Amino acid sequence: CLAKSSMNGFYLVSSSSVLFTCPLPAKHPGVLRPLPLCLVGEMAIPYYTGRVTDWIVTEARTPAFQKALWMMTVFTVGSAVTEFVCDYLYNTTMNRFHTRLQSTVFASILRQEIGFFRASRTGDITSRVTSDTDAMSEALNHDLSLLMWYLMRGVFLYGMMLWLSVPLALFATVALPFIFLVPKLTGKFYQNLAQEVQESLAKANEVAVENFEAILTVRSFANEGGAARSYEEKLQETYKLSEKEAVAYAVNMWTSTLLGLALKVGILYYGGRLVTLGQVSSGALVTFLLYEMQFSTAVKVLLRIYPSVQKAIGSSEKVFEYIDRMPKISPSGTLAPQDLKGHMVLKDVSFSYPDRDNSLVLKGVSLELHPGKVTALVGPSGSGKSTIVALLERFYEPQKGQVLLDSRNLQEYGHHFLHQKGKGL
Numbered sequence: 001c002l003a004k005s006s007m008n009g010f011y012l013v014s015s016s017s018v019l020f021t022c023p024l025p026a027k028h029p030g031v032l033r034p035l036p037l038c039l040v041g042e043m044a045i046p047y048y049t050g051r052v053t054d055w056i057v058t059e060a061r062t063p064a065f066q067k068a069l070w071m072m073t074v075f076t077v078g079s080a081v082t083e084f085v086c087d088y089l090y091n092t093t094m095n096r097f098h099t100r101l102q103s104t105v106f107a108s109i110l111r112q113e114i115g116f117f118r119a120s121r122t123g124d125i126t127s128r129v130t131s132d133t134d135a136m137s138e139a140l141n142h143d144l145s146l147l148m149w150y151l152m153r154g155v156f157l158y159g160m161m162l163w164l165s166v167p168l169a170l171f172a173t174v175a176l177p178f179i180f181l182v183p184k185l186t187g188k189f190y191q192n193l194a195q196e197v198q199e200s201l202a203k204a205n206e207v208a209v210e211n212f213e214a215i216l217t218v219r220s221f222a223n224e225g226g227a228a229r230s231y232e233e234k235l236q237e238t239y240k241l242s243e244k245e246a247v248a249y250a251v252n253m254w255t256s257t258l259l260g261l262a263l264k265v266g267i268l269y270y271g272g273r274l275v276t277l278g279q280v281s282s283g284a285l286v287t288f289l290l291y292e293m294q295f296s297t298a299v300k301v302l303l304r305i306y307p308s309v310q311k312a313i314g315s316s317e318k319v320f321e322y323i324d325r326m327p328k329i330s331p332s333g334t335l336a337p338q339d340l341k342g343h344m345v346l347k348d349v350s351f352s353y354p355d356r357d358n359s360l361v362l363k364g365v366s367l368e369l370h371p372g373k374v375t376a377l378v379g380p381s382g383s384g385k386s387t388i389v390a391l392l393e394r395f396y397e398p399q400k401g402q403v404l405l406d407s408r409n410l411q412e413y414g415h416h417f418l419h420q421k422g423k424g425l
């Protein structure tokens with residue numbers, strides 16, 4: 001793809017795996033000329049690998065070659081079929097997992113005590129059911145599958161590399177940290193600069209806003225020129241920073257490409273020596289190179305997705321916190337007597353709301369409700385009438401004292417039984 005970044009007049013030329021920046025003025029007619037050059041670097045390695053393979057093929061006996069072709073076909077078809085099955089199984093499992101996760105979180109939230117709903121904002125609770133489970137499933141679906149896939153791939157490829165040639169595999173292993181760490185460091189440098197550019201741009205915007213807002217002052221001091229100059233100065237700062245940023249970006253891209261290339265050349269050189277010494281066959285060297293390329297890709301992908309897997313673990317912790325949360329109200333009992341009379345007693349009850357622990361709403365209240373009799377609770381607003389009703393419904397538990405129904409503690413009754421009967425209270 002070819003994309004123009006209008007900010008600094010750069011052209012980004014990207015192929016599937018490598019990004020080059022070609023620092024060219026946007027209006028230059030020869031802007032596309034270096035494109036083939038950029039691409040030649042990409043094409044060279046597979047081309048020469050192919051040439052080497054050609055050479056082996058002409059040397060080899062035809063039946064052995066045909067057998068190898070057949071084996072390759074069988075393995076490719078086999079791996080395509082298993083990949084299809086794996087994908088299908090993985091995706092359906094993940095979809096089922098997502099649905100079940102959402103309903104589990106929802107059910108465990110519904111189980112919580114009323115105080116929990118009062119203390120947490122509805123938006124927070126809802127986002128646990130929706131966005132957090134979404135993020136978690138998404139990460140599991142995408143990143144975890146990639147992580148597992150590339151991890152296994154990496155282990156297998158490395159095993160094959162070791163099997164082909166231990167010294168070559170060790171050579172590649174020693175070089176790998178440089179290939180990934182150096183671009184990471186230059187990448188960090190680039191990101192810092194990119195942030196500085198953003199900040200400096202924000203400062204320039206601030207100057208513009210300040211001047212527009214204080215337009216009367218600017219006008220009365222006839223300071224339009226000064227304002228324009230101070231804005232221009234800020235813009236110049238931004239421009240200088242973005243120049244640096246562009247260089248850092250190119251260096252970052254080039255180091256990773258160059259180091260990758262250096263490793264391949266190194267392997268070719270060292271491997272070539274091993275071939276001339278007769279320690280490794282030429283075919284094994286070609287295979288090794290192909291494996292090494294896939295192995296580098298696997299390591300690159302693993303390094304890239306590891307942070308998002310960690311992020312997913314973060315959001316999964318929040319989800320599990322809700323699933324594992326025990327309601328702060330004692331579990332209901334199983335009592336469900338057929339002959340319930342409905343005699344309710346509040347015995348020396350003291351109560352404060354969970355989110356206001358230190359202010360007692362009820363202090364040693366005792367009260368009796370006789371079945372078949374109308375009892376009126378009378379008192380000024382905020383005196384605790386609704387609170388008493390909430391305690392009778394067992395939305396809360398008193399800190400001190402007892403709430404009795406037919407001389408049995410309210411919590412001994414079954415949850416469904418209590419609330420079906422409670423409607424008649």
Ligand SMILES: Nc1ncnc2c1ncn2[C@@H]1O[C@H](COP(=O)(O)OP(=O)(O)O)[C@@H](O)[C@H]1O
Nearest residue numbers: 118353356361380381382383384385386387388
């Ligand atoms: N959910 C709650 N969380 C914290 N405090 C509450 C809550 N509901 C009521 N209160 C407080 O408890 C006291 C009693 O309220 P309430 O029982 O609603 O009074 P009434 O129904 O008699 O007007 C008041 O001071 C009120 O502010």
Ligand SMILES: [Mg+2]
Nearest residue numbers: 382385386387
């Ligand atoms: Mg009330």
